[in-house]
Amino acid sequence: MPRTAGTIIQATEFNQVVDSYNVLWNDPTTAPFTYDNTLHTSDVERRKGWGQGATTASVSAQAKILANDYNLLAAYINSGEYHRLDAGMTLNAYVANVNQEIMATDLNGFETLITNLASNDTKFDLGADATLTPSVVSESNGGTPWGTADLASALTRGTLTSVLKYTWSDYNHARHFFNSGGQAIIDLEAVGGTNGAPEWDYVFDQIDSIYVGAKTTSSGGSNGTGAQNFYSLTTAYQQVYNAVGFDTSGIGSYIGMYGGYSAYGGREVTVNAKLGMDGTDFCMWLQVILTEDADDVGQVDCDITVFGGHKVAIDSPNSGYLATSNGSNHKIGSTAYTFATVTAKQPTITVDSNWTYSS
DSSP, X not given: OOXXXXXXXXXXXXXXXXXXXHHHHTOSOSSOOOOOHHHHHHOGGGGOOOOOOOOSOOOOTTOOOBHHHHHHHHHHHHHHHHHHHGGGOOOOOOOSOTTOBOBGGGGHHHHHHHHHHHHSGGGGOOOSOEEEEEEEEXXXXXXXXXXXXXXXXXXXXXXXXXXXXXXXXXXXXXXXXXXXXXXEEEEEEEEOSSSSHHHHHHHHHHHOOEEEOSSOEEESSSSOEXXXXXXXXXXXOEEEEEEEOOOOTTSOTTSSTTOSSGGGTTOEEEEEEEEEEETTEEEEEEEEEEEOOTTOOSOBOSEEEEEEEEEEEOOBSOHHHHTSGGGGGGEETTEEOOBOOOGGGOOEEEEEEEEEEEO
């Protein structure tokens, strides 16, 4: 809370501010969280913590707080802000006189920023410094025909389903991955065959990549709606993304041969997700379901591939930015206090279930 003007900050008060930032920079508790189906969705403390090493900004008891102490904490906070927002960050200026005593009110700006950050989901935002790897693993159906090939009057819709598994060595690695802005990625592609490739690839292009994150599930395209996020998932499958109603008029003779839905607009892409433990590993399963239009009059025989990948935070600021004049806001002397890469906490992605057709 705001402090009394005109008084010098005490070591205990300064360390309280450092500790409040460590809840975000490092973790809310020194004891690792364990996965619990109920607490995962209800305990908001789990949504804090980027898994960085604890700051070195704390001071010893009875120490006099000087500019160097203040500037060190500012460097950490600035790097956390750059990680989240880079160009739009809240930049905390350094105190120029290294021997200057720090007043109690000098900490108010830090406390306001930390409180606001801790209480809203902007802490999950990922700035420019990230590695995007949309294709860690892929699963193709090999062009095996699917779909019911019924006339429009039958109103039957075949489905094609595959499951990808995202695995972390423990629950906290997954928390830190998602809390720091990491996302699980799904991409789809259709090529070849006689029927369905242009139509389904048009569907996939309208969706673009699908991103599952701590804050939301979204896609880069113009069609589809995200629902749920990492912290709303449980051990039972829930829909996290759905897209339906694609206008693919004029793409090929496969479309609309017998009337019915306009331009086969009933094609659908659904992604469901669930969480759970596999031995000591913590896992997320993404189930991808493709549903053909009710009016399909020829089986789809193109090669459909699902790609699983991730987006993960790397050093923020990066070395290029640190070399600029603005980089001094993240350094004390020649030492840079950056948000360190979390690629070591990115998931291992595997195919849990090959493409399966169901009428």
